[in-house]
Amino acid sequence: MNKEECLHLLKKFEGSTFIKYCGLKLEDADCGWVKASMPVKKEITNPFGFIHGGALETLIDSAGGIVCWTVGCKVCTLNLSTAFMSNVKVGHTVFAEATVVRKTDHIIFTEVKVYSDEGDILAKGSATMYIVGVYEEIPPQW
Numbered sequence: 024m025n026k027e028e029c030l031h032l033l034k035k036f037e038g039s040t041f042i043k044y045c046g047l048k049l050e051d052a053d054c055g056w057v058k059a060s061m062p063v064k065k066e067i068t069n070p071f072g073f074i075h076g077g078a079l080e081t082l083i084d085s086a087g088g089i090v091c092w093t094v095g096c097k098v099c100t101l102n103l104s105t106a107f108m109s110n111v112k113v114g115h116t117v118f119a120e121a122t123v124v125r126k127t128d129h130i131i132f133t134e135v136k137v138y139s140d141e142g143d144i145l146a147k148g149s150a151t152m153y154i155v156g157v158y159e160e161i162p163p164q165w
Contacts, residue, residue, distance in 0.1 A: 032160050032161055033052050033092055045081055046062045050118070055090065055094055056122050057086055059089065065113055073111065073112055074110060074111055079117065082119045083135045083146065086150075087100070087148070088152060090122060091133065096156070099152065099153050100153075101153045102150070103149070103150050106148070107146045109145050116139075117137055117138070118137065118138055120136050120138075121133050121150070130151060130154065131151075
């Protein structure tokens with residue numbers, strides 16, 4: 024399988040109603056790594072006009088899940104842990120880069136870094152995922 028074929032399959036996550044609402048997009052991927060983005064729009068800000076922590080957590084959870092797809096696994100979230108460091112307002116775009124740290128028979132550990140379109144680190148997180156099945160179309164290595 025080549026990268027373009029895999030990216031086409033991974034972009035299926037963009038079809039979710041919730042993902043569409045948030046505006047999440049898959050920007051790039053490789054085996055064990057993904058980059059996703061999300062525009063900061065008014066609907067996902069807190070009362071002070073900054074992107075809501077829950078929206079950043081959504082980006083972390085989504086990137087942590089999609090990176091598991093890149094190694095051929097369907098997953099559900101077991102645990103999320105996030106350290107918030109900074110924030111941005113409407114009009115910016117935030118990015119997440121997720122990597123697979125370790126894969127066992129049943130669990131995948133991922134790390135996710137979130138940064139702004141200006142390069143500022145906004146959050147660092149880890150997403151622990153439970154393997155619920157095999158993503159048959161995507162091999163564990165490509």
